[in-house]
Amino acid sequence: MVKKSLPLSKVYGLLEPGPVVLVTTSSKGRANIMTMSWHMMIDFEPPIVGCVISNRNYTFDILKVTKECVINIPTVELAEKVVGCGNTSGRTVDKFKVFGLTEASASCVKAPLICECYANLECKVVDGKMVSKYNLFILEVLKAWINPAKKDAQTIHHRGRGTFMVAGETIKLPSKMK
């Protein structure tokens, strides 16, 4: 699958609906994956994203040190792998191998893209001041990739304890809202 570069001004439209995402990091040449739902847009362009990552997670430790990650957005076909990544730790498991996911090199960060995800956002940590109090990282999206064939992607949205809402129909209303 060939992905194309997505203008940074369009990134908010991918995260604002609240999909579950897979965060990839890289430490000492070894990649890891974490499932994440606690994220939000903070600014449009450059796209600034807030995300909360438990300090019990391996990704928390890596992100604090490397200050780089990729936010990969999966669709419903990947739901079992998404849950698998959420139920295991990169401290003991090579998640790319165990869940049969494919790494691709990012252009701005060392963390890899997950090929099977329909969109990938290369990010760096730009503000770590809220990490100690809230486990809250402020990220800037440096580069965005999308599979142009996936319009209205069927993202999944976590309602808790393995229950997910799958993205349904799309409606469009006249609006001045960005």
Added chain:
Amino acid sequence: MVKKSLPLSKVYGLLEPGPVVLVTTSSKGRANIMTMSWHMMIDFEPPIVGCVISNRNYTFDILKVTKECVINIPTVELAEKVVGCGNTSGRTVDKFKVFGLTEASASCVKAPLICECYANLECKVVDGKMVSKYNLFILEVLKAWINPAKKDAQTIHHRGRGTFMVAGETIKLPSKMK
């Protein structure tokens, strides 16, 4: 419609999927409504929520002073009113009146509940330190209400410029994730 109290431990399941919400505030006895998509969970219990509200919005000014709001979660039947609230300002419009929405008294805050929304979260601002830099308010949910008839509510999720994804089917996978 009679709503019941929802345990605070279950609030994350309402916001984690990323629905568009309507934020109500009250200032000098006058209620206002703002449409919001930039929010995320920060902690489970008590439920802590981060939200970004543009400093151009009337709600920003009110929230800074009153430090209280209600997060109301609408379903797809309210989509036109949600867009209407996003395209008007409470500085010049009484949105409850113009959009035919019904106020109900909250139990812990002065801001009103919107009756037509299937869930309502009464909130206070617990940390305003990130407001000046990111327009980011940290809220604690004090009390939550839900319409018990609305399981798997058809929330709407903003993809930008008036395009919304409507919540589709629900799937459940075995998971240890909270």
